[in-house]
Amino acid sequence: MFDLAHYRQYRAWIFDLDGTLSNTLQAHDLAWQHALDHFAIPYTAERMQQLGGVPIPDTVEILAREAGMTVDVKAVVTRRDARFYQLLPSTLSATPLVAGVVEPHLGQRPMAVGTGCYTDMARRILAGLGLDSALEVVIGADQVANPKPAPDTFLLAAERLGVAPADCLVFEDADAGLTAARAAGMASVDVRTLWAVARPLQ
The missing domain is CATH 3.40.50.1000 (HAD superfamily/HAD-like)
Structure with missing residues (x-):
């Protein structure tokens, strides 16, 4: 290998x-779903895969801009990260x-x-x-x-x-x-x- x-x-x-x-991909995926759904930010599996490795706040800004939305980036990130840390112990x-x-x-x-x-x-x-x-x-x-x-x-x-x-x-x-x-x-x-x-x- x-x-x-x-x-x-x-x-x-x-x-x-x-x-x-x-x-950590499972925890990240579930955390993204939790936050993006809460703020009604559109996303697709293909787009999220393309944004792999891009910092979390930048990803939020990109998705919001592509959807023509104005969002509180910090609030989205805070919700996403909180969910990620909840999931981390059982998925890492x-x-x-x-x-x-x-x-x-x-x-x-x-x-x-x-x-x-x-x-x-x-x-x-x-x-x-x-x-x-x-x-x-x-x-x-x-x-x-x-x-x-x-x-x-x-x-x-x-x-x-x-x-x-x-x-x-x-x-x-x-x-x-x-x-x-x-x-x-x-x-x-x-x-x-x-x-x-x-x-x-x-």
Whole structure:
């Protein structure tokens, strides 16, 4: 499943979080359904899949704009996130990447998380996986001016690790993240080719 010999050619590894290290897609899907339905914001499974990796507030703004609506973005995000945290304890699990790649190499090479969610949420998810102390460099969308698909998230992660972008390998499960990795001048692994990914939001 994993081409470890290829991965080890790179000095540092940067991981997306949702769908890459953590099985949180079910909780995210249900939380989105809860919030969007409450505020009567139209959405489709296809559009939500296209927006994978885009920060939550930006996703709300995009969906509202496409529907010609004016919404209280903060209120939508607050309802969505509250529902997500309610669901997280009963739905969170690690992807195969954690046991197969991350844990065997802890302390052997620099690793970071570069995610489209905000840092506090990312750290809470990592804590649920028992990885919060192992992966100390966590770059959330709130730390950069331009989140994915812009390269800023991954470039800041590389900077914090002290490794040149060309020496970093990114693990991602979303098109926005893969675009960001390319823009950052980093090689990438599309984890969707390594195992079955949960269905998109219906």
